[in-house]
Amino acid sequence: MSACRYDCIVVGGGHNGLTCAAYLARAGRSVLVLEAQEAVGGAARTREFAPGFRVSACAHLLHLMPGWLSRELDLPRHGLRMAAERMPTFALSAAAGVLRIDPRTHGAPAGLSGVDARAYPRYAARMNRLAAALSALLEAVPPRLGTGAWRDRLTLLRLGARLRFIGRRDLREALRIGGMCVQDLLDEHFESPLLKGALAFDAVLGTNYGPRSPGTVFTLLYRMAAGTASAHAVAQPAGGLGALCEALAAAARSAGATIRTGVPVASIVLRDDRAAGVRLETGEEFEAGCIISNADPATTFLDLLGAEHLDTGFVRRVAHLRTRGMTAKLHLALERPPRFAGLEDASPGRIVLAPSPESIECAFNHAKYGEFSTLPALEVLVPSAADPTLAPHGKHVLSAVVQYAPYRLAAGWTEHRHQFLDAILALLEAHAPGLRDSVCAAELLTPQDIETQFRIRGGHWHHAELALDQFFMVRPVPGAAQYRAPVHGLYLCGAGCHPGGGVMGVAGRNAAREVLREAA
Amino acid sequence: MSEAAPVPKRSNGRDRPEAIVVGAGHNGLVAACYLARAGLRVLVLERNAYVGGAAVSRRLFRGFTYSNCSYVCSLLRTEIIRALDLPSYGLQIIPYEGGCTLMRDGGHLALYDNHDALRREIGRHSRRDAEAYDRFMRDMLRHCRFIKPLLLRAPPDPTTLRPRDLRELLYLGRHFSGLGEERMYDTLRFWTMSCADLLDEYFESEIVKAHLAGSSIIGTALGPRSPGTAYVLLHHYMGSIDGTVGAWGFARGGMGAITQALASALRANGGEIRTEASVDRILTRNGRATGVVLSGGEELHAKIVVSNLDVRRTFLESMDAADLPQEFLAQVRRFKIRGSSGKLNIALDGLPRFPAIPPGAPCIRGDMHVTDTIDMLERAYDDWKEGRWSRRPYIDMLIPTQIDPTMAPPGKHYMSVFVQYCPYHLAEGPWTEERRARFGQTVIDSIAQHSPGFRDLILHAEIRTPWEIEKEVGLTEGNIFQGELTFDQLLFNRPIPGYAQYRSPIRGLYMCGSSTHPGGGVMGAPGANSAAAILRDLRR
Amino acid sequence: MLTETEPHYRQPLLRTRFHERMRAYSQVDSFIPWSGYSTVDVFTSVEQEYFAIRNSASLYDLTPMVKYRVAGPQATRYLDRLLTRSVAKLSPGKVAYAIWCDDRGQLIDDGTVFRIAESEYRLCTAERQLDWLLDSSIGFDVEITEVTADIAALALQGPCSCSVLRAMGLQGVEVLAPFEFKHFVFGAGTAALVSRTGFTGDLGYELWVDPSEAERLWDGLMDAGRVRTIRPVGSRALNIARLEAGFLMPNVDFVSSAHTLRNGTARSALEFGLGWLVDFGKGHFTGRRALLEESRRKPLRRLAGLDVAGTKPAHNALLYSDRAGRRQIGSVTSAAWSPTCKRNLALAMLDAPHFDMGRQVWAEIYVNRELVWQRRMVPARVVERPFFAPARRRATPAGDF
Structure with a gap:
């Protein structure tokens, strides 16, 4: 038994778990990562979904990971390479043609004219300034309130000062728009439905909200803030996002961490009210000084740990965490490159099919009542265009994020997934004539599929809805917002944090820091 | 000059x-x-x-006094x-004695002033909710207690360094931290939540949630699932803050x-x-x-x-x-000043009958609502978004003449019917006489579903869309809050x-x-x- | 007229199966609400009723006490997570007094738990809390149902209570030890569950029957107790007895943390001196981590028993460390003149270190002399609880009085 003792065990080898393991191992801890699947990566894995066709399983773009994280862990040395960087966004609409939005530039998108073209630079500049101010918040460990601890106060003061020094006008604007709906914000600045659609799409991507839901300016700023620190802007790693996770795993291993795959953890073992180890589904046990869970909070607390070891009020909060996903993922294996009307070739870029905020809102309407969107909004990528290794020679892979697909379809997913697939294909066909005929295999992941395949309760990409009432000091729930569970020795490091x-x-890095701080 | x-x-x-x-x-x-x-x-x-x-109280039809805009x-x-x-x-x-929500299937949920009567009433729908209601009201009261002292203070400008603003900010900070750690988090969450999410944390019964959610959409261009509506709910609860029953009621x-x-x-x-x-x-x-x-x-x-x-x-x-x-x-x-509410003021030849309400129950003398589920409220909002009046509107109606007979001739009754949602801008074109009449008909039909013979009692109906409210009262878009x-x-x-x-x-x-x-x-x-x-x- | 004829919106309070019988005994028509039922505050006079509790036999309608049935394969684990004391150690046929807390270790309520069978319990509480009980059941294979209306209950308390039961034909009831219960059959086959429990700190029993047997039980007890001058008692007389016994009364001595609105008004289990009910060794329960942390600190305040000088009950009195009243150190939560002990008793929440045994504090009491109000500073001493604890309450077999 003693041979199996580690300083730290990380449950789940998703990108946050691996990041956390790498940081811990580099700090000299003996680390064991236990991953249920046959390969690391979790929802950021690259999988073969049809013979010869590989695709990033959930997330398919790298645009939020801070550059410093990649540098600190030396990821390029561990094999991380980009197939495409600074990828532009193409907003397509049958009525209004194409807009090309380049990341990180304040220049008006190509294809935009008139008032909007003049308004865009000012809008983009301000939003980028606000996003930059917000990025400090994203990297911080949330403080606890009312504890009087100097560390918490300092964090609050620092963040307060940071906000304060963005200047009075920007601060006023930040305080005003912070809780607004993205549609209202865009209506204040722009007229072009296509531009507004593309920008609104970014705000609602991966959420349970529509452009008219208050709080969506926040989700947009969140995305932009996380993006400001990214080294490559919007990028596609060579080999898919799985390659990133491989690099993270390599970084962890080279620092001395042990990674085991194909070993699902059944439970977290407590001793004297302290997390002291884990038990695998096979019954095998490992001991450790602390356990860090990359699983979502609901799974960690209710399944792995068990409500029995937690207080009722806390369990009540966990049970009320909004964890239901609303986003589906589509993978298509294509015989030939898709040709999107208005785009030259299958250029390496992100294609957004959301002709207007109203169309997104309309798609969202269905989802509120447990129906899938008949005209969904899509983020389409042809990863094989930049990275031919993903598909057999001459063939292509199409990867699309689909809004909206409710976790619980009133009519049942098993019976109706084909109708949904049909609706998406019809939409794609309308923009890329001939695409439908070239499909030789298709995989559609509904939130329920994401739940079962990646062990994310509710199948939400963010593990828990990303909204103001589940953010920062109250994420995932009060009492566990500092990566620390109420049980000693148990930490969280996943997207739910x-x-x-x-x-x-960042969650993985912050969790590692908290673990190290505790032990120090 | x-x-x-x-x-x-x-x-x-x-x-x-x-x-x-x-x-x-x-x-x-x-x-x-x-x-x-x-x-x-x-x-x-x-x-x-x-x-x-x-x-205002206006005499717009012989012998009847209408509270033709605000009504409570x-x-x-x-x-x-x-x-x-x-x-x-x-x-x-004169304080309310209760209120109720009428359901399409003929059922109803009443809210009574007496705690035990209320518990047993909610218990008809869910025993658990009957007890969760106490927790809900306790938490609403906590939020009320937090906001109450802020109502009669000018809000500080957080972007200046003026001593008065700093002082007020400090007050706000102290007031907030006086809540204690857990409730500070609850407050942070509450202010940014949707009403539907809030209610899901307490209740399981659809009708209980729908009844309570009504207050979260009145006057706003948001649906119960829109973040921020939990606050709107609170805005309607602030009246009963200090526990004086007189705070919720009719004015004679x-x-x-x-x-x-x-x-x-x-x-x-x-x-x-x-x-x-x-x-x-x-x-x-x-x-x-x-x-x-x-x-x-x-x-x-x-x-x-x-x-x-x-x-x-x-x-x-x-x-x-x-x-x-x-x-x-x-x-x-x-x-943003968005018109989202309509109003009907109806002169009735007699007291309408609501078979769902048990005989003698005082809830008929309070606010009566027509809705079934949060989804129904949300769909009503979807209609508004698309520039239509809600096909199944949320209705908040009262018959004040049961309590205050001065408002109608003997034996006759005045009914105030507040309607959510009704847009200022109609997708089908500008408001016309005919469209207004159709809007009124939608509302009357909804009420008549719960009150047989209702149509025959109508002596006069003043139908007010946001457009009329704007024209008469001067509120932009007829928004009752002068701004979202x-x-x-x-x-x-x-x-x-x-x-x-x-x-x-x-x-x-x-x-x-x-x-x-x-x-x-x-x-x-x-x-x-x-x-x-x-x-x-x-x-x- | 056994149940209510009027709908809830006309008559919000329910009536117990004993209502008609009690109404017949009520001379002053003084009814008060308790947990949604109408119960008797006073039947005849508080003094007469009080002396029945202490010196003969008394009947008190317990039906409104909220009762939950907790059953299922994990019922024991569930209750061990809910309650602060160990339920696993409780064998079938036993009852225990128990408390439960929120996450911060603050008292939600107290009550009794009956282990009816290996995996079936009855939890009796002062207030309804299905919401909390169900949320506590997340992750447990257990079923919780409120059974308040399915069981009629009477408390038979007083030195003669055992004799009354034997007179009614309950063979062998005298060997029932405190906190034990057993099924008995009496009269023409009426089944009753009898527990040796009570809220008076005296020899006494609680009898639980099917509602259809309620009146038979009442009549049987009244008949059997007639020679010993049994009498029904109301809440007010009971309140004096429970204070003598040193028991806490919800909403009087403590406000459930489920109801507190203000920050800092909820009190922890340890502050009520209920540490003896907290078993840190049994595994996790709600509030354990908070209580453990608190137990390592010096207590800030504690509930204490006071023996107050004079005869005027110190109702709601503020307490000071000095006669001049310069420093407030606590306040009285319950107070009464004890006719048995001939002492002026009070329960009070006192700041550290004033709750130490033997400490003297000063109570500010307002005295009404024909509407001429006077303020008195009266010395009071911290004393042991219970204030009254006769040997007969524990003696097994129970005494025959």
């Missing part, structure tokens, strides 16, 4:  | 008002009362032939009633009784009210307010002008754009960031309407706060 999901890695 | 104009009799200026209040709505009257009490000569100008704004006296601040001694000026408030004689009492209090304090005096423009000189011009061309001068109009009407329609900073104007233009109650328009953001303390870019020009903190409802707090700001500036 601050700052949330998306392939960012 | 006005100096040269002939001035009547006592021309030594003692007659000239020191403050002019534009609009005799409840907030204008409250502000005027406070100013008059402090010794200022106050003149209130009202466009209509009657005072009250949207808190729930929020009027205790401090104001006390300071202005309104009961002495005739204000009588209709809502006009409140503004009539205020007008009497004002006159008793030496204030003056001129009706049918429509203000055309607010005059300024060198960045200072100097008075107003009436639509007839008459100029009235005063060094203080207080506008009870909503912020858009004040600055966009009653002032020269050249007098105002461009950026301020741009912010006024984007201030969303995060971006609350506290220090209301109405305009940097101008949340009742002052405007023009010296001597103040705002006192519901566009300002803490917002709408017949609360009076904006009026009182505005007067406090004016008196502070005057060092009175």
Whole structure:
């Protein structure tokens, strides 16, 4: 038994778990990562979904991971390479043509004219300034309130000062728009439905909200803030996002961490009210000084740990955590490159099919009542265009994020997934004539599929809805917002923690820091 | 020019008002009362032939008195009633005994004043919810206790370093941290939540949730699933904060009784009210307010002008754009005032029958709602978003004549029917007589589903879409709150960031309407706060 | 007229199966609400009723006490997570007094738990809390149902209570030890569950029957007790007895943390001196971590028993460390003149270190002399609880009085 003792065990080898393991191992801890699947990566894995066709399983773009994280862990040395960087966004609409939005530039998108073209630079500049101010918040460990601890006060003061020094006008604007709905914000600045659609899409991507839901300016700023620190802007790693996780795993291993795959953890073992180890589904046990869970909070607390070891009030909060996903993922294996009307070739870029905020809102309407969107909004990527290794020679892979697909379809997913697939394919066909005929295999992941395949309760990309009432000091729930569970020795490091999901890695890094701080 | 104009009799200026209040709505009257009490000569100008704004009792059909806009006296601040001694000026408030929601399947949920009756009633739908209701009300009360002291304070500007703002921010911070750690988190979450998510944390029964969610959408262009609606819910609960039952109820004689009492209090304090005096423009000189011009061309001068109009009407329609900073104007233009509510005032030949309500249950004397589920409310909102009135609207109806027979001829009844949602901008084109009639029919049909023979009782129905409300009362888009109650328009953001303390870019020009903190409802707090700001500036 | 005829919106309070019988005994028509039922505050006079409790036999309608049935394979684990004391150690046929806390270790309520069978319990509480009980059941295979209306209950308390039961034909009831219960059959086959429990700190029993047997039980007890002058008692007389016994009364001595609105008004289990009910060794229960942390600190305040000078009950009195009343150190939560001990008793929440045994504090008491109110500063001493604890309450077999 003593041979199996580690300083730290990380449950789950998603990108946050691996990041956390790498940081811990580099600090000299003996670390064991236990991953249920046959390969590491979790929802950021690259999988073969049809013979010869590989695709990033959930997330398919790298645009939120801070550059410093990649540098600190030396990821390029561990094999991380980008197939495409600074990828532009193409907003497509049958009525209004194409807009090309380049990340990180304040220049008006190509294809935009008139008032909007003049308004865009000012809008973009201000939003980027606000996002930059917010990025400090994303990287911080949320403080606790009312404890009087100097560390918490200092964090609050620092963040307060940071906000304060963005200047009075920006601060006023930040305080005003922070809780607004993205549609109202965009209506204040722009007229072009296509531009507004593309920008609104970013705000609602991966959420249970529509452009008219208050709080969506916040989700937009969140995404932009996380993006400001990214080294490559919007990028596609060579080999898919799985390659990133491989690099993280390599970084962890080279620092001395042990990674085991294909070993699902059944439970977290307590001794004297302290997390002291884990038990695998096979019954095998490992001991450790502390356990860090990359699983979502609901799974960690209710399944792995068990409500029995927690207080009722805390369990009540966990049970009320909004964890239901609303986003589906589509993978298509294509015989030939897709040709989107208005785009030259299958250029390496992100294609957004959301012709207007109203169309997104309309798609959202269905989802509120347990129906899938008949005209969904899509983020489409042809990863094989930049990275031919993902598909057999001459063939292509299409990867699309689909809004909205409710976790619980009133009519039942098993019976109706084909109708949904049909609706998406019809939409794609309308923008890329001939695409439908070239499909040789398709995989549609509904939130329920994401739940079962990646062991994320509710199938939400962010593990828990990313909204103001589940953010920062109250994420995932009060009492566990500092990566620390109420049980000694148990930590969280997944997307359910601050700052949330998306392939960012900050939660993993912050959790590692908290573990090290405790032990120090 | 006005100096040269002939001035009547006592021309030594003692007659000239020191403050002019534009609009005799409840907030204008409250502000005027406070100013008059402090010794200022106050003149209130009202466009209509009657005072009250949207808190009025009007005789629009033979022998019937309609509270034809606002219909429930729930929020009027205790401090104001006390300071202005309104009961002495005739204000009588009769508390509710209950309320209910009627369901499509013939069922109902009632809310009773008595705790045990209420528990057993909710227990008919879910025993668990009956007990969760106590937890819900405790938490709502906690939130009320947090917000209550903020209602009668001007919100601090968090972007300045002025001592007063810093002091107020410090107060706010201390008030917040006084909640204790756990409740600070709860408060943070509460303020940003949707009503549907909030209720899901307490209840399992659809009808219980739907009944409570009604308050979260009244007057707003949001659905129960929109984040921020939990706060709107609280906004409607604030009336019962200090536990005085009188806070939730009917005003005898209709809502006009409140503004009539205020007008009497004002006159008793030496204030003056001129009706049918429509203000055309607010005059300024060198960045200072100097008075107003009436639509007839008459100029009235005063060094203080207080506008009870909503912020858009004040600055966009009653002032020269050249007098105002461009950026301020741009912010006024984007201030969101969305028409989302309609109203029917119905004269009835007798008391309608609601078979769902058990005989003798007092809930018929309270607010009766028509809805089934949160989804139904949300779908009603979806209709609004698409520029239609809700096909299945949320209805909040009352028959005040059961309690106050003065409002209708003997044996007859007046029914106030508030309808959510009804858009200002119709997708099918502008409001017409025919469309308004169809809207009214939708509402009447909804009620008739729960009340057989209802149609036959109707003697007269006044159908009010946001368009009529705007035209008659002067509320932009007919928005009952003079501006959406969303995060971006609350506290220090209301109405305009940097101008949340009742002052405007023009010296001597103040705002006192519901566009300002803490917002709408017949609360009076904006009026009182505005007067406090004016008196502070005057060092009175 | 056994149940209510009027709907809840006309008559919000329910009536117990004993209502008609009690009404017949009520001379002063003094009814008060308790947990949604109408119960008797006073039947005849508080003094007469009180002496029945202490010196003969008394009947008190317990039906409104909220009762939950907790059953299922994990019922024991569930209750061990809910309650602060160990339920696993409780064998079938036993009852225990128990408390439960929220996450912060603050008292939610107290009550009794009956282990009816290996995996079936009955939890009796002062207030309804299905919401909390169900949320506590997340992750447990257990079923919780409120059974308040399915069981009629009477408390038979007083030195003669055992004799009354034997007179009614309950063979062998005298060997029932405190906190034990057993099924008995009496009369023409009426089944009753009898527990040796009570809220008076005296010899006494609680009898639980099917509602249809309620009146038979009442009549049987009244008949059997006639020679010993049994009498029904109301809440007020019981309240004096429970104070003598040193028991806490919800909403009087403590406000459930589920109801507190203000920060800092909820009190922890340890502050009520209920540490003896907290078993830190049994595994996790709600509030354990908070209580453990608190137990390592010096207590800030504690509930204490006071022996107050004079005869005027110190109702709601503020307490001071000095006669001049300069420093307030606590306040009285319950107070009464004890006719048995001939002492002026009070329960009070006192700041550290004033709750130490033997400490003297000063109580500010307002005395009404024909509407001429006077303020008195009266010395009071911290004394042991219970204030009254006769040997007969524990003696097994129970005494025959």
